[in-house]
Amino acid sequence: MRIGLCSLVLVCLLVSLSVAQEPSPKVEARETGFFQTLATEAQPKMVKVFGAGAGRVDSFATGIIVSDDGKVLTMQGVFLDGREVRVVTSDGVSHPATILSRNRVSQMALLKIERGTPDYFELTSDPVGEKGDFVVALTNAFKVADHEEPLSATAGVISLRSSIEAWLNKRDLAYAGELVLIDCITSNPGAGGGAVIMGDGRLVGMVGKVINSSETNTRLNYAIPSSVLLEFVNGTLKEETQKQTANAAGNADLGIALFKLGGRSDPAYIDRVKRGTPAKKVGLRPDDMIVQLGGEKIATVKAYEQALSKLRPGEEIFIIVKRGRELKRIAITPVEKKK
Incomplete structure (x- = not known):
């Protein structure tokens, strides 16, 4: 009888602890609703980019709309070297795209579609976001979306603002310039060109090309700051690094x-x-x-x-x-x- 009573008390104690630790349904719903709203409002400013690809070469990427006349920023890649590059907007409509410019140092490309795009990200010369700020990354990693399907969203925080000069070898750059390190995983196929945004929807930067360390076999999760994107769109971003100029x-x-x-x-x-x-x-x-x-x-x-x-x-x-x-x-x- 004593054992049964002790067992009953123990069960009651565990149940009460479980109830005490369970999050409030209202709080959980509010957080989920905020995240969903933030991602949904950004979708019309995002596109999926498709081009040439074969074997291990990816034929897709993400892009962000940066003007009301159809200008789209994305990352450099072989997929842009095919006969046709297609941009699919959030409503599922496919548009042929023209490549306006590329930058070898930042590995960015500027495209244009013949369509009005009233929903777009404002680029700014001032830094957006500080260390520790909550951010959301929106990407088409692993080609999760083909048509009107929404892009995937990942939450994290800003870890650090820094700069880097990463080389694939002595000649080929992976990326050189300022960056925003984030703690959410964005270094996946197709994620390049995605948007990293603040909780208020402002653009922190664009997800960069995959950088993989040959020494540690780890990947860098980062965004190219909005200020660098603005320089590229305006045509004022430098084309060479100090290393390139010296040789x-x-x-x-x-x-x-x-x-x-x-x-x-x-x-x-x-x-x-x-x-x-x-x-x-x-x-x-x-x-x-x-x-x-x-x-x-x-x-x-x-x-x-x-x-x-x-x-x-x-x-x-x-x-x-x-x-x-x-x-x-x-x-x-x-x-x-x-x-």
């Missing part, structure tokens, strides 16, 4: 000969790969079409020649070629051109 371009060679029957305006198809050259060593083949070299888009033979003239012997870069229906991203190190 002059060299007389580099990859060992590639292109088809030139139609002139320098033809696409950059490989005609011949010379023996014993960097191109031969990394497996480039005749009929591969070069679409990117050293971080620069290649649409023509002329564009390839210009990009090649900027390379430096001994510094590894990435070349992206289209082989059949696949896009292949290959590391290659130029050598000094033989005289």
Whole structure:
């Protein structure tokens, strides 16, 4: 009997503790309602961006509308190098997009669609948000949305404001400039170009390109500040870092000969790969079409020649070629051109 009484008292005590620790339904509903309202109000200012992709190369990203005449900011990527780039607005309508400008240092791209966009994010030269402030990141990570479906939302706080110069190798930048570190996970495929907003809906910045540390095998969750976005849209953002300016371009060679029957305006198809050259060593083949070299888009033979003239012997870069229906991203190190 004594054991039964003790058990009854213990059960009652546990139940009372459980009830005491359970959050108020009203408080929970209020917090959920605030988060949902914030994300819902931002959706019309967001877009999904789709382009070329094959194999491990993503064909999608997120974008933010930054003007009432259809200007959209997103992140650089091979998906922008296809024949067509499509922007899907929050109502599910797909629009062809024109690429207005790109910046290799910040890895941003400015697009435009022919549609009025009365809902957009205001860019400001003043910092938005401070360390410890609550933020929400809205992205199309993992391509969760194709049409009118809402983008995914992740909550977190601002951890730090800082700057960084992150390099994929000696030639190719991942990102260089100011950034806002956040503690919510945004370093996922398709998240680049997403919006990081305050609790009042103001834009803190845009989710940047994935930066992965080769030393710690960790990814950086960050946003490019609104002030940097404004400089890019206005055309005042610098195109080179101090590291790039200090090193002059060299007389580099990859060992590639292109088809030139139609002139320098033809696409950059490989005609011949010379023996014993960097191109031969990394497996480039005749009929591969070069679409990117050293971080620069290649649409023509002329564009390839210009990009090649900027390379430096001994510094590894990435070349992206289209082989059949696949896009292949290959590391290659130029050598000094033989005289």
